[in-house]
Amino acid sequence: MQEAVQKGAQPLRGKIALVAGATRGAGRAMAVELGRAGATVYVTGRTTREHVSEVGRATETIEETAELVDAAAEAVGGVGRGIAVPTDHLEPEQVRALVDRVDREQGRLDILVNDLWGGDVHLDMGANEQPDMWDIDLDKGLRVLRLGVESHVVTSHCALPLLVRNRGGLLVEVTDGTEESNRSYRRPFFYDLAKTAPIRMAYDLGEELKEHGCTAVCLTPGWLRSEAMLDTAFKVTEENWRDACAVAPHFAISESPTYVGRAVVALAADAGVARWNGRSLSSGGLAQEYGFTDADGSAPDAWRYIMEVEQAGKPADVTGYR
Template sequence: MERTESAVRANTGPLAGRIALVAGATRGAGRAMAVELGRAGATVYVTGRTTRDHVSEVGRSTETIEGTAELVDEAAGAAGRGIAVPTDHLEPEQVRALVDRIDKEQGRLDVLVNDLWGGDVHLDFTAEKQPDLWEMDLGKGLRVMRLGIESHLVTSHCALPLLVRNPGGLLVEVTDGTEEYNRRYRKPLFYDLAKAAPIRMVLGLGEELGEYGCTAVCITPGWLRSEAMLDTAFGVTEENWRDACAQAPHFAISETPTYVGRAVAALAADPDVARWNGRSLSSGGLAREYGFTDVDGSAPDAWRYLLEVESQGRPADVTGYR
């Protein structure tokens, strides 16, 4: 019996046949976005600097792009698949080679996720007082600029010509904080600039991509329970993460990387995604729109909580926010 297109899509996922590139997919949000795009049926190219043979300046050898690709394969089943390509996105020739490979192997690119970062190792968020601009190590500050801004520009410059070849392409810039939240100064200055820049990028790229029938959005997770946040910042695991609330009570609003991964997959599968063009979005806001949840069935709205509770000096209480 001949199978209908809807039946095929039901068995292979809403993103069957789509090609995605998640730049910066070694760990955390990038890894989860790659996995969830694969779970929805996409073929996902995953890139980063840490492989099983080389560790980047982030210094976390247990999280690799090969590991991410394997998780994509596991989630995708017979639908999508993960393809690991070691890439330093500050090196244009490496990014051009990556895009040429995608073009040669697939002939198209439907989703580009710029989740490039790695700047935390050059900042000290545990300091009692964040330094003024002139007090910071200039070399570290400029490295933060390169990792958080230049890498995104290099990748978009190289990859967008392939994305715009077909209408419906989606660019997702990833940052930390919504447009509303980032109107506040988030010291130190280099971090503030690095996290405000992607929001401004999609404002311009939304106009440029819109002419080709494509869409640009900026998305932020909430307080992310990434691998580094759990074990380095708090010394806990995902299984006992609530123990960290004794140190930081507002950590009760935190979310897993899967939550923002599901947000990106929902955007990529939305036939009306162009309604978000040029917008700053969050995992919590998109959960209300698309109806997905975090892995525990909750739907944390971290940025609304941080504005209305934490920044107002109110005691930690996530009632009504997750």
């Protein structure tokens, strides 16, 4: 699959994708890899070159994501296009207008990726001890749920009628953690709830979509080397990310956003993707199934490592896990 895209075979030529929440991180990488594989990709988010969302990262915009999609397609000598559409996915009228535009311009939607988030700024995720639910500011907690749950519901409600017009459509709910790993409580409360909900969404919508010949899955990256993780959490870059292992040894299992981008392409290009319907999947697990790798040629299986090594209290050792 990976080599085919690089050679220009482009398994997703003619497909129309919408990546909701494509400003940065996993969403940006999924949009870029879908474009590299030949899809026309509508990329949405709240941060543009004229407006910065509450996340406060002005350096990443949806316009830049669309340009990266174009460049990725051009690099393999194929088709593929990025179309930036500023959208607040908590505003149903904006989402309806987005879907109407996709319908008007393309007449179909084949891949819907719900990668909507932005809640980290309302939670102190780096705290050594997380507060009890009742000690968290309620307005912030509810904002987290709106950003991480309600936005997904609004987008699916507006976009799935277009997706189900044609059999074979794919809905990808993006979260942090697998069904198995999220059985353990991941403080704080509002984060755990927001990241568990998409797993159930994929299961529920899979039950409804299969009647229309479509598929829903939930997908998680592992420990993602997003822009914020690199430059804010660890003060490193993608080039020297291993330096962060000196302060966080288990960061050795981390992966670049490209990895989960390739996972989405593998799913979207699989004629038998319905076998995954309703399932909770990870980039590392899918790499073993489809044979793709991360940008550096490795294949980290982060969630297996996290459960078997990190959560088990063992010293950091990625041998056999990447």
